[in-house]
Amino acid sequence: NFSTLSKVAKQALLSTPGCGCQPLTVAVRNISFSPRQVTSDASFHSVSFSETDHPKVLITGGLGQLGVGLAKLLRKRFGKNNVILSDIRKPPSNVFHSGPFIYSDILDYKNLREIVVNNRITWLVHYSALLSAVGEANVALARSVNITGLHNILDIAAEHGLRLFVPSTIGAFGPTSPRNPTPDLCVQRPRTIYGVSKVHAELMGEYYHHRYGLDFRCLRYPGIISADSMPGGGTTDYAVQIFHDAIKTGKFECNLKPDTRLPMMYIDDCLRATLEVMEAPADTLSMRTYNINAMSFTPEELAQELQKQMSELEVTYEVDHVRQAIADSWPMNFDDSNARKDWGWKHDYDLPELVQTMLNYFGADTLMARAN
Numbered sequence: 287n288f289s290t291l292s293k294v295a296k297q298a299l300l301s302t303p304g305c306g307c308q309p310l311t312v313a314v315r316n317i318s319f320s321p322r323q324v325t326s327d328a329s330f331h332s333v334s335f336s337e338t339d340h341p342k343v344l345i346t347g348g349l350g351q352l353g354v355g356l357a358k359l360l361r362k363r364f365g366k367n368n369v370i371l372s373d374i375r376k377p378p379s380n381v382f383h384s385g386p387f388i389y390s391d392i393l394d395y396k397n398l399r400e401i402v403v404n405n406r407i408t409w410l411v412h413y414s415a416l417l418s419a420v421g422e423a424n425v426a427l428a429r430s431v432n433i434t435g436l437h438n439i440l441d442i443a444a445e446h447g448l449r450l451f452v453p454s455t456i457g458a459f460g461p462t463s464p465r466n467p468t469p470d471l472c473v474q475r476p477r478t479i480y481g482v483s484k485v486h487a488e489l490m491g492e493y494y495h496h497r498y499g500l501d502f503r504c505l506r507y508p509g510i511i512s513a514d515s516m517p518g519g520g521t522t523d524y525a526v527q528i529f530h531d532a533i534k535t536g537k538f539e540c541n542l543k544p545d546t547r548l549p550m551m552y553i554d555d556c557l558r559a560t561l562e563v564m565e566a567p568a569d570t571l572s573m574r575t576y577n578i579n580a581m582s583f584t585p586e587e588l589a590q591e592l593q594k595q596m597s598e599l600e601v602t603y604e605v606d607h608v609r610q611a612i613a614d615s616w617p618m619n620f621d622d623s624n625a626r627k628d629w630g631w632k633h634d635y636d637l638p639e640l641v642q643t644m645l646n647y648f649g650a651d652t653l654m655a656r657a658n
């Protein structure tokens with residue numbers, strides 16, 4: 287009946303909107319229109335930039351492929367002690383000694399809140415996630431980390447007036463999206479838990495922005511290629527592994543078909559884009575979620591570019607059907623014209639510069655030694 291229904295509805299309104307496990311505050315539970323203690327001008331009780339010289343940044347999931355590099359870039363800009371890396375894994379000693387590191391499990395709402403409060407955090411970069419291939423291998427964990435964890439992050443950010451960056455991905459598109467090129471706004475029906483969770487993150491972040499004034503910023507990254515950090519279990523991992531195997535053995539077995547075209551980017555471009563969009567004045571952002579891109583290539587094209595310098599490199603193909611199906615549903619080319627127009631996005635690395643930079647990192651000496 288109506289009275290039971292309205293009791294249930296009231297209960298739902300009064301319960302915690304975020305993690306579902308820890309109440310935000312007593313005040314939150316008495317305000318049905320907001321997920322947090324205060325509304326849009328939340329920053330009055332947190333530290334704003336005008337009060338400090340620099341933002342105080344927390345990076346979650348910081349020990350993956352991208353976090354350590356981002357911490358390095360942000361520390362150069364804002365000072366070593368203003369950027370805290372966090373993860374649930376034990377940091378290698380060089381990372382531990384290079385700046386502040388803290389344990390943080392994004393599924394633990396109270397732990398997150400304690401870190402944000404004790405360190406007077408003003409920017410949150412949320413990198414924790416399970417990527418596309420590992421996500422398919424463990425859907426329950428991916429759902430929990432990528433969706434429940436994101437809810438905690440959104441509520442913490444809203445409650446404390448933080449500027450929040452959450453990366454999305456080319457994987458947020460699916461087989462019914464236009465693939466060549468894929469614009470910012472189009473059908474998004476991904477077929478992986480990773481993609482579903484990232485569309486959810488985009489929509490929730492934008493909803494919190496419009497509803498509660500959360501300063502949410504999101505870039506859809508292409509596959510990222512780095513030399514000094516390994517990818518965490520995605521579909522684009524081959525484009526990193528090929529360099530390691532080429533240098534070590536002169537051979538590479540690719541798990542995608544030779545003509546699988548995907549958007550890609552060198553890590554320095556990706557991290558710079560992240561800093562640039564975080565620093566962009568709010569009035570330059572006509573959207574809160576942007577595609578960014580640098581290049582698009584196939585395994586065959588990448589191998590050919592490498593073979594220009596390592597003519598003896600042998601590439602064979604042994605297709606992984608899970609990864610291939612994912613790649614076949616993703617964009618082939620990414621339209622990032624809005625990012626270029628609104629906040630001046632411009633990539634530095636195309637395929638030849640990428641390959642040269644990666645080979646330089648691994649050392650011309652190693653290559654020479656192999657050639658002789």
Ligand SMILES: NC(=O)C1=CN([C@@H]2O[C@H](COP(=O)(O)OP(=O)(O)OC[C@H]3O[C@@H](n4cnc5c(N)ncnc54)[C@H](O)[C@@H]3O)[C@@H](O)[C@H]2O)C=CC1
Pocket residue numbers: 346347348349350351352353372373374375390391392393412413414415416417431435453454455456506507508509510511516517518519520522
């Ligand atoms: N690397 C790439 O090619 C791309 C990455 N992205 C996004 O960028 C972000 C960072 O990516 P990567 O560094 O490559 O990911 P990664 O898989 O290398 O690292 C993710 C990190 O999250 C941590 N993590 C897992 N569960 C956690 C929990 N409960 N609490 C705290 N941390 C937890 C892991 O320990 C790991 O260090 C992710 O959100 C990813 O979706 C988006 C597109 C491309």
Ligand SMILES: CC(=O)[C@H](N)C(=O)O
Pocket residue numbers: 417418419455456457480507508509510519520521522523
């Ligand atoms: C493109 C991504 O999001 C990631 N590298 C993956 O392949 O899962």
